[in-house]
Amino acid sequence: MASDTMNAPRGAGTAFAAIARWAPILVFDSGVGGLTVLEEVRKALPDAPIIYAADTAGLPYGTKTEAQIAARVAGLLGRMTERFRPRLVCIACNTASTIALGMVREVLEVPIVGTVPAIKPAAAMTRTGVIGLLGTEATVRQAYVDRLEHEFAADKRLLRHGAPGLVEAAEAKLRGETVDPAIIEHAANALRSQPGGELIDTVVLACTHFPLVEEELARAFGPDVRFVHGAQGIARQVARLTAGQEYARQAPDRALFTGAGDVPDAYRTKLAQYGLLEVQRF
Numbered sequence: 602m603a604s605d606t607m608n609a610p611r612g613a614g615t616a617f618a619a620i621a622r623w624a625p626i627l628v629f630d631s632g633v634g635g636l637t638v639l640e641e642v643r644k645a646l647p648d649a650p651i652i653y654a655a656d657t658a659g660l661p662y663g664t665k666t667e668a669q670i671a672a673r674v675a676g677l678l679g680r681m682t683e684r685f686r687p688r689l690v691c692i693a694c695n696t697a698s699t700i701a702l703g704m705v706r707e708v709l710e711v712p713i714v715g716t717v718p719a720i721k722p723a724a725a726m727t728r729t730g731v732i733g734l735l736g737t738e739a740t741v742r743q744a745y746v747d748r749l750e751h752e753f754a755a756d757k758r759l760l761r762h763g764a765p766g767l768v769e770a771a772e773a774k775l776r777g778e779t780v781d782p783a784i785i786e787h788a789a790n791a792l793r794s795q796p797g798g799e800l801i802d803t804v805v806l807a808c809t810h811f812p813l814v815e816e817e818l819a820r821a822f823g824p825d826v827r828f829v830h831g832a833q834g835i836a837r838q839v840a841r842l843t844a845g846q847e848y849a850r851q852a853p854d855r856a857l858f859t860g861a862g863d864v865p866d867a868y869r870t871k872l873a874q875y876g877l878l879e880v881q882r883f
């Protein structure tokens with residue numbers, strides 16, 4: 602797997618000497634999808650303190666307007682960086698990154714790593730020249746995706762599908778619920794039924810939730826289709842931008858969920874498996 606990341610190191614190094622060893626890396630998503638990125642960041646930087654922030658009060662982003670998403674992401678990240686003073690913010694969400702990354706970089710004085718659809722590696726992998734892209738409805742309509750297509754896959758065919766059902770399926774799976782196979786089949790058929798879709802051999806998982814249901818998708822697409830997403834590349838970029846920094850934990854890593862009410866126990870159990878031992882509302 603490989604990645605495309607929008608990772609200009611704005612702010613990187615400027616406050617290097619002043620970075621506290623316990624300053625966390627803040628990993629942000631609308632829900633639990635960013636855990637697929639967190640998992641790779643942990644492998645790359647096992648000692649790094651991490652705060653995982655899920656905007657569950659705003660989930661799903663994929664069915665919202667650009668203005669709604671940009672306002673939520675910029676507002677929340679502004680408040681979170683004020684409160685937690687992270688050394689780096691990783692926006693582990695394709696929808697938020699393709700819409701709001703530029704804006705957030707304008708206002709926050711902290712290095713920011715974004716997540717964008719891994720079209721470049723998919724273009725290198727495909728043998729048939731036909732690539733499928735599964736993302737949220739908001740992501741698949743972004744000009745940012747058009748630009749990636751023109752830059753890296755101009756000589757390929759890129760078939761896109763916005764699949765909100767897969768976000769729900771991934772959230773349900775993480776809560777320990779069974780994934781409805783009809784949702785998975787629907788997403789696969791929506792790509793396969795487009796002109797040229799029968800030739801798809803590579804599918805970009807352009808939503809951080811989707812690797813959570815990669816097994817189910819693999820069954821639906823069959824053995825000749827490979828999947829690509831950005832998590833490993835993002836982790837490498839996080840490691841590059843924090844190279845040479847020191848880490849120490851003052852407290853267990855935690856997850857923040859926006860909204861009110863108790864965080865379901867099923868989430869807590871899973872979050873603990875990702876090393877997030879405390880769960881709080883934000």
Ligand code: DGL
Binds near residue numbers: 808
């Ligand atoms: N995980 C997010 C992404 O990568 C979006 C899911 C949603 O909130 O719709 O796009």
